[in-house]
Amino acid sequence: xxxxxxxxxxxxxxxxxxxxxxxxxxxxxxxxxxxxxxxxxxxxxxxxxxxxxxxxxxxxxxxxxxxxxxxxxxxxxxxxxxxxxxxxxxxxxxxxxxxxxxxxxxxxxxxxxxxxxxxxxxxxxxxxxxxxxxxxxxxxxxxxxxxxxxxxxxxxxxxxxxxxxxxxxxxxxxxxxxxxxxxxxxxxxxxxxxxxxxxxxxxxxxxxxxxxxxxxxxxxxxxxxxxxxxxxxxxxxxxxxxxxxxxxxxxxxxxxxxxxxxxxxxxxxxxxxxxxxxxxxxxxxxxxxxxxxxxxxxxxxxxxxxxxxxxxxxxxxxxxxxxxxxxxxxxxxxxxxxxxxxxxxxxxxxxxxxxxxxxxxx
Amino acid sequence: xxxxxxxxxxxxxxxxxxxxxxxxxxxxxxxxxxxxxxxxxxxxxxxxxxxxxxxxxxxxxxxxxxxxxxxxxxxxxxxxxxxxxxxxxxxxxxxxxxxxxxxxxxxxxxxxxxxxxxxxxxxxxxxxxxxxxxxxxxxxxxxxxxxxxxxxxxxxxxxxxxxxxxxxxxxxxxxxxxxxxxxxxxxxxxxxxxxxxxxxxxxxxxxxxxxxxxxxxxxxxxxxxxxxxxxxxxxxxxxxxxxxxxxxxxxxxxxxxxxxxxx
Amino acid sequence: xxxxxxxxxxxxxxxxxxxxxxxxxxxxxxxxxxxxxxxxxxxxxxxxxxxxxxxxxxxxxxxxxxxxxxxxxxxxxxxxxxxxxxxxxxxxxxxxxxxxxxxxxxxxxxxxxxxxxxxxxxxxxxxxxxxxxxxxxxxxxxxxxxxxxxxxxxxxxxxxxxxxxxxxxxxxxxxxxxxxxxxxxxxxxxxxxxxxxxxxxxxxxxxxxxxxxxxxxxxxxxxxxxxxxxxxxxxxxxxxxxxxxxxxxxxxxxxxxxxxxxxxxxxxxxxxxxxxxxxxxxxxxxxxxxxxxxxxxxxxxxxxxxxx
Numbered sequence: 001x002x003x004x005x006x007x008x009x010x011x012x013x014x015x016x017x018x019x020x021x022x023x024x025x026x027x028x029x030x031x032x033x034x035x036x037x038x039x040x041x042x043x044x045x046x047x048x049x050x051x052x053x054x055x056x057x058x059x060x061x062x063x064x065x066x067x068x069x070x071x072x073x074x075x076x077x078x079x080x081x082x083x084x085x086x087x088x089x090x091x092x093x094x095x096x097x098x099x100x101x102x103x104x105x106x107x108x109x110x111x112x113x114x115x116x117x118x119x120x121x122x123x124x125x126x127x128x129x130x131x132x133x134x135x136x137x138x139x140x141x142x143x144x145x146x147x148x149x150x151x152x153x154x155x156x157x158x159x160x161x162x163x164x165x166x167x168x169x170x171x172x173x174x175x176x177x178x179x180x181x182x183x184x185x186x187x188x189x190x191x192x193x194x195x196x197x198x199x200x201x202x203x204x205x206x207x208x209x210x211x212x213x214x215x216x217x218x219x220x221x222x223x224x225x226x227x228x229x230x231x232x233x234x235x236x237x238x239x240x241x242x243x244x245x246x247x248x249x250x251x252x253x254x255x256x257x258x259x260x261x262x263x264x265x266x267x268x269x270x271x272x273x274x275x276x277x278x279x280x281x282x283x284x285x286x287x288x289x290x291x292x293x294x295x296x297x298x299x300x301x302x303x304x305x306x307x308x309x310x311x312x313x314x315x316x317x318x319x320x321x322x323x324x325x326x327x328x329x330x331x332x333x334x335x336x337x338x339x340x341x342x343x344x345x346x347x348x349x350x351x352x353x354x355x356x357x358x359x360x361x362x
Numbered sequence: 363x364x365x366x367x368x369x370x371x372x373x374x375x376x377x378x379x380x381x382x383x384x385x386x387x388x389x390x391x392x393x394x395x396x397x398x399x400x401x402x403x404x405x406x407x408x409x410x411x412x413x414x415x416x417x418x419x420x421x422x423x424x425x426x427x428x429x430x431x432x433x434x435x436x437x438x439x440x441x442x443x444x445x446x447x448x449x450x451x452x453x454x455x456x457x458x459x460x461x462x463x464x465x466x467x468x469x470x471x472x473x474x475x476x477x478x479x480x481x482x483x484x485x486x487x488x489x490x491x492x493x494x495x496x497x498x499x500x501x502x503x504x505x506x507x508x509x510x511x512x513x514x515x516x517x518x519x520x521x522x523x524x525x526x527x528x529x530x531x532x533x534x535x536x537x538x539x540x541x542x543x544x545x546x547x548x549x550x551x552x553x554x555x556x557x558x559x560x561x562x563x564x565x566x567x568x569x570x571x572x573x574x575x576x577x578x579x580x581x582x583x584x585x586x587x588x589x590x591x592x593x594x595x596x597x598x599x600x601x602x603x604x605x606x607x608x609x610x611x612x613x614x615x616x617x618x619x620x621x622x623x624x625x
Numbered sequence: 626x627x628x629x630x631x632x633x634x635x636x637x638x639x640x641x642x643x644x645x646x647x648x649x650x651x652x653x654x655x656x657x658x659x660x661x662x663x664x665x666x667x668x669x670x671x672x673x674x675x676x677x678x679x680x681x682x683x684x685x686x687x688x689x690x691x692x693x694x695x696x697x698x699x700x701x702x703x704x705x706x707x708x709x710x711x712x713x714x715x716x717x718x719x720x721x722x723x724x725x726x727x728x729x730x731x732x733x734x735x736x737x738x739x740x741x742x743x744x745x746x747x748x749x750x751x752x753x754x755x756x757x758x759x760x761x762x763x764x765x766x767x768x769x770x771x772x773x774x775x776x777x778x779x780x781x782x783x784x785x786x787x788x789x790x791x792x793x794x795x796x797x798x799x800x801x802x803x804x805x806x807x808x809x810x811x812x813x814x815x816x817x818x819x820x821x822x823x824x825x826x827x828x829x830x831x832x833x834x835x836x837x838x839x840x841x842x843x844x845x846x847x848x849x850x851x852x853x854x855x856x857x858x859x860x861x862x863x864x865x866x867x868x869x870x871x872x873x874x875x876x877x878x879x880x881x882x883x884x885x886x887x888x889x890x891x892x893x894x895x896x897x898x899x900x901x902x903x904x905x906x907x908x909x910x911x912x913x914x915x916x917x918x919x920x921x922x923x924x925x926x927x928x929x930x931x932x933x
Contacts, residue, residue, distance in 0.1 A: 325669065
C-alpha cells in the first residue's frame with residue numbers, strides 16, 4: 001500500500017536531491033561551466049537549439065548541464081521555457097543568400113562562383129581516437145583562414161533555376177501557420193511540414209531520410225548546396241517604419257537537387273528538397289531536405305509507394321522527440337486501475353472458459 | 363430476356379462524358395452510358411484498355427478529370443462526382459457495394475468471417491448481436507461457406523472462399539448497385555466456374571444491378587445483359603451481350619472474340 | 626506560496642483564453658474532440674499535460690483543488706501535479722471530494738457523487754476512441770463527422786464472438802448525447818455509468834494529442850453494447866478489506882508471496898471517510914486514520930523503488 005503513504009512526497013524530494021548530487025558527480029573534479037559547454041560541446045548546443053526551437057546558446061548549454069547531457073531532456077527544458085516567453089513580434093524572413101558562410105559545398109558542381117568552402121568539418125578526418133585530447137588540452141594552433149568573403153555567395157540552385165532546369169519555388173504572401181501556437185491540422189501545408197521537420201528528432205529524421213535512399217520512397221537526391229554561416233535577423237519596428245538588425249544567428253541550409261521525369265503539366269525538370277536548421281547541424285539539415293522532398297510526392301504528381309517517408313501523417317505525428325519520450329515514459333506511471341480491470345476481466349473469461357470446457361468434458 | 367421488360371423509365375446510373383488522364387496518357391475518355399435497374403453491364407477489354415480506371419471513377423475511388431456520374435438516389439438523381447464526401451461515403455456503405463479483384467482489398471483480414479459480413483449491418487445501425495450473427499450465418503450459407511467457419515478469420519480461407527466471403531459482406535445489406543472488378547481474376551479455373559455459378563444465382567435471385575469489369579468473356583457471357591468493349595480508353599462497341607459476342611462489329615471486338623474462341 | 630516568476634496557474638493569460646475557447650466549443654458540442662494548441666508544460670507529455678492545461682485555464686484564486694491518480698490523492702504523479710498548482714497558483718487543496726471545486730483525475734471518477742458547480746478534469750492519453758481500429762487522424766475525423774461508427778461495433782462483435790462477452794475493461798467507448806463516440810479516458814468501465822447525467826461539468830484534456838472534449842452537466846452518456854449483450858459495469862466480487870464498502874472500485878494488493886492478497890478502495894478519500902464514520906472491513910479498524918492504516922501496511926508491502 002505504498003501509494004497511500006504520505007512519503008510519496010518525501011520520496012520525490014529525496015529523489016530530486018539524489019539527482020542533483022549525481023549531476024555534479026565527483027566533487028573532486030572541477031565543475032563544468034555552461035560557457036565550457038557552449039564553446040566546447042557546440043554541436044550538442046546546436047542540436048538542442050534546433051530541436052528546442054530556441055536560438056540561445058547559453059540557455060541550451062544550461063539545459064545540457066542540467067540534464068546531465070541527456071539532449072532530449074535538454075530540448076524539453078528549452079521547449080518548456082520557450083513556451084512561456086512573450087512574443088514581441090516576428091522577424092523578417094532571413095536572407096540566406098546574404099549568409100556569411102563558414103562552410104559552403106556543392107555536390108553537383110565542381111566549382112561555382114564563390115567556390116567550395118570546406119570549413120570546420122569532420123568530413124575527411126580519420127576517425128581515430130586522438131589520445132592527445134586525453135591529456136590536458138593545449139590550445140591548437142590557429143587554422144589558416146582566407147579573408148572573409150564580403151560579397152554574398154549566390155545559391156547554387158539559382159544557376160539551375162535561371163535555365164529552367166529546376167522546378168521554381170514561388171513565394172507565397174500567406175502567413176505560414178505557427179506549429180507552436182496552433183494545433184497541427186492535416187493535411188499540412190509545406191511551411192508547416194518544414195517547421196515540424198526542423199524541430200523534429202535528428203535520429204528520426206535521419207533514419208527516414210536514410211530509408212528513402214535505400215528505396216522506400218526514393219528521390220535520387222544530391223546535395224545541390226550545403227551552406228553554414230551567420231545571417232542577420234531583422235525586425236520591422238512600426239514606430240520607425242523600417243527594419244533594424246536585432247542580431248545574428250548561425251544557420252545550416254541544405255538544398256537538394258532531385259531527379260524528376262516530369263508530370264501532367266511539367267516537362268522534365270529537377271526538383272528540390274529543403275532543409276534549414278539552427279547552428280551547425282548539417283546531418284539534420286541534409287536529412288530534413290530528403291524527407292521534405294519525399295513528402296512532396298502529391299504536389300509533384302508522383303506515386304504514393306506506401307513508403308514511411310512519404311506518409312505525411314506518420315512523419316509529422318512521430319517526429320517530435322519531446323512528445324514521443326513523454327508518452328513512452330508515461331507507462332512508468334501507475335496503472336493499477338486499468339490493470340485491475342484487465343485482471344478481473346481475464347479471471348472472468350478464464351472462469352467461463354474453464355467451466356465450458358469442464359461441461360464439455362462431462 | 364424477361365428481366366429487360368421490367369425496366370422502369372429512369373436509369374439507375376447515367377454516365378456522361380467521363381474522362382480521366384494520367385499525364386499525357388489516356389485512362390478513359392468520353393465514356394457515356396445508362397444502366398437500368400436490374401441490369402448487369404459488363405465492361406471488357408485487355409489490360410490497359412481503361413476498364414479498371416473507368417470502374418474506379420464510377421465508384422468514386424478515383425477523381426475523373428471531367429464528366430458526370432448521375433445515380434438515382436432515394437432523393438432523386440444526383441451527380442455523385444459533385445456530391446460532398448460525406449454523402450458519397452454514405453452511398454458507398456448503403457446503396458453501393460464494391461467487390462475487389464483481390465479479396466484482401468475488400469475484407470478485413472484480421473476480423474472473423476462473421477464480423478466481416480456483419481460490418482455493413484452494424485454500420486447502418488443493427489445493434490442485436492444475435493440477429494447480426496443469424497444474418498452472417500445465413501449469408502455464409504448463401505455463398506456456400508460452412509456455418510462453422512463463422513469465427514475463423516479470412517486468412518485461414520482459400521482464395522475462392524475469401525472471394526465468396528467478400529461477396530457476402532457486400533450483399534448483406536441489399537445494395538442497389540454493385541461494382542465488381544475482375545471478381546473471378548486470380549482464381550483457378552474450377553473455382554472460377556463455381557463462383558460464376560454462385561454469382562449468377564445471386565444476380566437472378568436478388569435482381570441485382572451490377573457493373574462488372576473483366577477481361578474474361580466467359581464471365582460476361584454468363585452474367586451480363588449488356589456489354590461495353592473498351593480499347594485505349596475509348597468505348598469501341600456496346601450492345602446486348604449476345605449480340606456483341608455473336609456478331610461483333612468493331613475489328614477489335616472481333617479480335618477479342620476470336621482470340622477467346624481459339625482457346 | 627505562489628511562485629511569483631510565473632503567471633497565476635503557470636500559463637499566460639493569452640494561452641488560457643485560447644484553452645477556454647476550446648473548452649467552450651467542447652461544451653457546445655458534447656463529445657467532439659476540439660483541436661487546441663497544446664503548450665509544452667514543465668512536465669512530460671503523457672503525464673497529464675492536457676489535464677493540467679485545462680485545470681490551469683479553469684482555476685480561479687478561490688478554487689479548491691483536488692488531484693487524484695488511480696483514485697488516490699497520494700500517488701506520486703498526483704502529488705507532483707498538486708504541488709505544481711500550489712506553487713504556481715497558490716490555491717487551496719483538499720483530499721475531500723465534496724470540498725473540491727475542481728478535481729483533476731487520472732483513470733478514476735470519485736465514488737462520491739459529484740455536485741453542481743464542480744468540474745472534473747480528466748487526463749487523457751489517447752483521445753481518439755477509433756485510434757486502434759484506424760491509425761490515421763485524417764480518417765478518424767471523417768468517421769466522426771459522418772458518424773461512421775460501424776467499425777467500433779465490429780470490435781465489440783469480435784470480442785463477443787471470441788470471448789463470449791465484450792473484452793474491454795477500461796477506456797470503454799461511450800456515445801455522448803446520441804452523437805459522438807468518445808473515449809472516456811482509461812477509467813475502469815465500472816466508472817462509466819457515473820459519466821451520464823452528472824450534475825458536474827466533465828472536461829477532458831489530451832496535451833500531446835492536442836485535443837479537448839467535454840461532457841456538460843446532465844448529458845446522456847451511453848456505453849456501447851448490443852441489445853442482447855448489454856454493457857456490464859462489473860467489478861471484483863469483494864468488499865473493501867479496510868472499510869467494508871461493497872459498492873466501490875477496488876485495488877488488489879498483494880500482501881505476501883504465497884498468494885495472500887487484500888482488496889482496498891482505489892478511492893482513498895472515500896475509504897478514509899467511511900472508516901472515520903465507523904465502518905470497518907475484514908482487516909480494517911474503524912478508528913485508524915488513513916496515515917496509520919497506510920503505515921501499518923508498509924511492513925507487509927514495503928515501498929518499492931517505483932516511488933522515486
